[in-house]
Amino acid sequence: MFEDDAVPVEKIDRNIFLTTVDWIYNWGRQYSMWPAMFGLACCAIEMIGASTARYDIARFGMEFYRASPRHADLMIVAGTVTHKMAPQVKRIWDQMPEPKYCLAMGSCAISGGIFKSYAVLQGVDEIVPVDVYVPGCPPRPEALFDGIRKIHQMVRAQSIKTVRWYGKEK
Amino acid sequence: MTNEEILSRLKDAFPDVAFQVQTEETKDFTLIVPAERLVEVATHLRDHLDFDYLSDVTSVDYPDRFEVVYHLFSMKRGGGVLTLKVHLPDKEHPEVDSVTPIWPGANYQEREVYDLMGISFRNHPDLRRIMLWDGFPGHPLRKDFENRLYTYKELEPTRPKPPNW
Numbered sequence: 001m002f003e004d005d006a007v008p009v010e011k012i013d014r015n016i017f018l019t020t021v022d023w024i025y026n027w028g029r030q031y032s033m034w035p036a037m038f039g040l041a042c043c044a045i046e047m048i049g050a051s052t053a054r055y056d057i058a059r060f061g062m063e064f065y066r067a068s069p070r071h072a073d074l075m076i077v078a079g080t081v082t083h084k085m086a087p088q089v090k091r092i093w094d095q096m097p098e099p100k101y102c103l104a105m106g107s108c109a110i111s112g113g114i115f116k117s118y119a120v121l122q123g124v125d126e127i128v129p130v131d132v133y134v135p136g137c138p139p140r141p142e143a144l145f146d147g148i149r150k151i152h153q154m155v156r157a158q159s160i161k162t163v164r165w166y167g168k169e170k
Numbered sequence: 171m172t173n174e175e176i177l178s179r180l181k182d183a184f185p186d187v188a189f190q191v192q193t194e195e196t197k198d199f200t201l202i203v204p205a206e207r208l209v210e211v212a213t214h215l216r217d218h219l220d221f222d223y224l225s226d227v228t229s230v231d232y233p234d235r236f237e238v239v240y241h242l243f244s245m246k247r248g249g250g251v252l253t254l255k256v257h258l259p260d261k262e263h264p265e266v267d268s269v270t271p272i273w274p275g276a277n278y279q280e281r282e283v284y285d286l287m288g289i290s291f292r293n294h295p296d297l298r299r300i301m302l303w304d305g306f307p308g309h310p311l312r313k314d315f316e317n318r319l320y321t322y323k324e325l326e327p328t329r330p331k332p333p334n335w
Contacts, residue, residue: 084303
């Protein structure tokens, strides 16, 4: 239970409580973050380690790695994005339905890392909009959890009235 | 079979070819073969001297030449490596005969040399780039390749689109 899970209005007796649509909706959405299951380099190993029993990403409701990007709403870019791989990464992002979030994990995904070369994309934010950057080479699982918690806070701050994917296209 | 034996048998078979032996730079037994006689020599090495395994094909960019390097082993009789080198003085259009008809394993490695060093191989069955896509600007392992950072937007137009993308 995190602090922002506190029910916004006081509980009334006999198991009735009042809340806002945004609160209950975001609360449910936040704890079913489904990442797309793909990894690009050594950060992926750390991401896999984060989902195993020792670190146990499932404690925070973000463990359900989906093999299809059409079922996912979080893209963890774990590893070096080469120019040869970049169109495929972008395609995964384009296939994911809204609402969707992107987390750049590790220095390669953030900025190309040590690979200042013709072959490597200098940061995945060249092709997809990145919400959270998790630095490290590779980041520890705890750092990844912290990054996903930041995404949870982003989700919390969104309102159903203003998010673009429920409005009609203008 | 010692290195001296190999060399003398090659000299017997090809009296008109000037083999150069490189001994100073490397411990391996290294022969420099004229590029135009490479296929004959390689065929002879495979058929009569039992060099049935081509371990690798690679290339070097020197200021005055390109060099293609072949490492040969014999599975049949064991023993060490025989290094063949070919000098290609033409820096503009380096070209050498393919050894893929002799050792089929050379296929991908010659494609790699073609892709990254820009040396083309005559009579290669399928000479295409193997790692980078068709239309990539330049050959990255050449010394005069400017290893700069490309943006996605810059490289995207050079990339061929798959049909069902």
